[in-house]
Amino acid sequence: TGHEIVAKDGRYGPYVTEVLPPAPDEDGGAAAPAKKGKKPTGPKPRTGSLLRSMDLQTVTLQDALKLLSLPRVVGVDPDSGEQITAQNGRYGPYLKRGTDSRSLATEEQMFDITLEEALRIYAEPKRRGRQAAAAPPLRELGTDPASGKPMVIKDGRFGPYVTDGETNASLRKGDDVASITDLRAAELLADRRARGPVKRPAKKTARKAAAKSGAKKAVKRG
Numbered sequence: 001t002g003h004e005i006v007a008k009d010g011r012y013g014p015y016v017t018e019v020l021p022p023a024p025d026e027d028g029g030a031a032a033p034a035k036k037g038k039k040p041t042g043p044k045p046r047t048g049s050l051l052r053s054m055d056l057q058t059v060t061l062q063d064a065l066k067l068l069s070l071p072r073v074v075g076v077d078p079d080s081g082e083q084i085t086a087q088n089g090r091y092g093p094y095l096k097r098g099t100d101s102r103s104l105a106t107e108e109q110m111f112d113i114t115l116e117e118a119l120r121i122y123a124e125p126k127r128r129g130r131q132a133a134a135a136p137p138l139r140e141l142g143t144d145p146a147s148g149k150p151m152v153i154k155d156g157r158f159g160p161y162v163t164d165g166e167t168n169a170s171l172r173k174g175d176d177v178a179s180i181t182d183l184r185a186a187e188l189l190a191d192r193r194a195r196g197p198v199k200r201p202a203k204k205t206a207r208k209a210a211a212k213s214g215a216k217k218a219v220k221r222g
Helices: 061-068 115-123 182-194 205-221
Strands: 004-010 013-019 047-049 072-076 083-089 092-097 100-103 139-143 150-156 159-163 168-170
Touching: 004 061, 013 061, 047 061, 072 115, 083 115, 092 115, 100 115, 139 182, 150 182, 159 182, 168 182
Parallel strands: none
Antiparallel strands: 004 013, 013 047, 072 083, 083 092, 092 100, 139 150, 150 159, 159 168
């Protein structure tokens, strides 16, 4: 298209978007900027959220164009006549056919899944909650020299982390999922082990129960 593409950090995470030129007015000149509070008219720029394995500082033009190609049309369901698309959502990659959505196992499937593979996914019963398949790791690494177990990078509630199945260590600022080395991952795990287990605050149930019991006794004496 010849449009400029920029990477930004938004409300729901990092994303890429194309910068559209201002639409000309009726006289052929540049249109005046939209007034505050008023939505601009005209075509909307294409946008795409970065994949979990991508970093805002290292995303390339090729990566951006790949993201802007979504949603991708996989094909048409021969039985229902509905179009099946592969999309990147807030909770990960998924297929959409009408109002029926199915999660995909990996982000790469959005770009290479075939119609035959998509139909097989839709032929399976829809799984929910604990029956749903666990999300695959973002990246597989080598063996941790301390535990002798394989290390993987997973996506957690507070961001990506490295684990050997026993110890979890969050990636720190400057660590990139796509380029982190086995040595660095092992260092993070070793540092986490050195800090010991996470201390949880003691439960206050017993104290509350004792306080209530004391209050009842005081009432009886009065």
